[in-house]
Ligand SMILES: CC(C)[C@H](C(=O)O)[C@@H](O)C(=O)O
């Protein structure tokens with residue numbers, strides 16, 4: 183199988199290299215091909231999602247992405263919108279047809295102390311957030327800034343809602359069977375459609391799933407004050423962006439959080455942390471999230487659960503034995519990666 | 528001065544009555560006139576914002592609101608959208624021209640243990656969230672659900688952005704002078720306008736304010752993992768809905784959180800908690816947020832800071848001496864209210 187790697191910006195190249203090292207170890211039959219994305223692609227090719235990268239995706243079995251984007255004051259942010267690093271990322275998601283972004287949020291036993299929450303709240307948290315990734319206010323409809331007025335359109339169709347809801351129900355079937363669908367149906371028509379369609383699909387095809395609906399403002403509170411109440415959360419693109427980042431703080435380090443974006447074709451696997459330009463190139467970034475994204479690639483992208491489990495077990499061990507600086511330890515990227523390789527035996 | 532009270536639904540009447548009792552004590556010259564809003568108004572008059580209520584507002588110096596809305600499974604939620612309790616609330620905000628919703632989030636010294644955050648993170652948190660309340664995806668532009676497609680329009684104009692930003696800068700001048708403006712400018716044109724206009728206003732008229740811009744997903748993380756970094760946060764309607772509820776969990780009980788909505792005319796003052804239909808009518812609701820909203824009414828609505836301070840000091844004392852059930856204590860609504868009255872001497 184062929185893996186396209188897209189290291190991207192900031193610490194992306196370092197953490198992607200670490201993940202590739204681990205993948206080579208557990209799956210020697212994989213081949214890797216590196217391509218450009220984001221700000222780095224703009225600098226090299228004048229386009230944050232170059233045609234060469236787009237073409238390469240056609241032959242990919244899975245895509246391993248690093249991170250995309252610059253610092254707040256990066257000159258990239260003054261480019262016309264389509265040339266900015268983030269536009270490359272959005273175009274990549276669209277090109278792959280990855281409509282469902284899966285973000286597991288798990289507090290590892292023994293690592294509760296890293297959480298900003300009280301340990302008794304953090305203990306045992308195990309949430310899967312399924313974020314719709316190709317619709318809503320991100321892509322469709324009218325959008326314009328025109329003198330002193332600007333607007334964007336938030337839009338969803340029933341097929342868009344159903345395909346991502348299916349993914350959430352499917353995932354819940356392998357877990358505790360509970361899905362919370364998040365919307366703002368007391369204000370938005372789009373949410374009314376969302377709620378109606380998710381419920382109808384459940385009633386038609388997933389009777390064994392326990393489904394409830396909550397408002398996004400309420401979920402933002404409850405995910406912090408009572409995170410254990412959630413199993414699978416499914417929501418639209420913008421709410422998912424906010425809630426998945428919010429939930430990601432519970433385990434205490436963004437450096438631990440992988441994600442998988444799935445859809446019609448090859449899946450896209452990436453750490454959820456940003457490009458951290460302040461520490462880029464120093465060899466100290468925590469590669470755990472990238473390595474765990476590689477595990478998700480094996481599981482969801484290639485159907486190799488055993489290898490995925492082996493990586494996840496090794497990462498859990500390495501986190502205890504060689505914690506990186508963001509976790510209060512000493513290990514740099516290389517030391518941590520070696521600890522993972524060693525733990526895999 | 529004339530106060531219009533709108534007790535609303537659920538525990539709204541109980542907590543509003545408590546707040547009125549306290550107001551009568553510190554400001555005997557106030558007169559009160561009660562009117563209907565929300566689900567209760569729909570039941571009584573077939574309209575969640577009856578004409579009679581609308582007319583009464585013309586003579587109001589300030590408006591004290593309880594809570595609006597029913598349980599998830601309330602029959603109100605199946606009414607046509609304009610008849611639902613929430614539509615009454617939105618219409619009320621619009622009628623009053625209250626474009627800025629101020630929500631102070633303060634962890635009271637000695638009450639850090641109530642926070643879901645570790646005490647060392649909760650200690651000293653003092654944030655003011657300024658939420659734009661009359662624009663964005665809540666009100667303007669095209670909105671429709673049409674067969675299997677639905678859309679809403681998120682829209683802002685420069686004057687809308689400037690008036691709420693002014694309120695934030697003004698508030699920051701009485702505080703630490705730091706404003707964080709929250710947007711999603713890496714994706715939304717509306718956010719690009721927002722960011723541009725907030726920055727321009729700062730550069731033109733508020734040079735002494737330290738202004739920075741952050742993305743909403745990042746703020747959702749940082750408000751939990753490092754809340755002390757924030758002084759004043761200003762943001763658009765939907766982001767403000769989510770972030771202000773999120774921030775409100777930091778002090779540990781929604782029962783403690785007041786809000787003030789200010790604009791062109793009379794201000795609107797309300798607790799941020801919901802209508803809690805499960806405990807309505809039992810006399811056990813915590814009225815602290817309603818009473819503190821009454822304090823905001825005195826300060827921002829009538830310019831009586833001394834009376835406001837007296838109430839806030841008394842509430843802080845009562846919270847320690849007669850905590851309500853949501854705070855792990857025994858006090859019911861009446862006992863707590865009496866403790867506040869007593870503490871005011
Ligand atoms: C960089 C940005 C466009 C992106 C998003 O909002 O989707 C990021 O925040 C994410 O969550 O992957």
Ligand SMILES: CC(C)[C@H](C(=O)O)[C@@H](O)C(=O)O
Nearest residue numbers: 368369399596613616617768
């Ligand atoms: C009830 C609802 C319409 C309202 C809002 O979203 O503004 C509420 O959540 C609030 O924050 O006051």
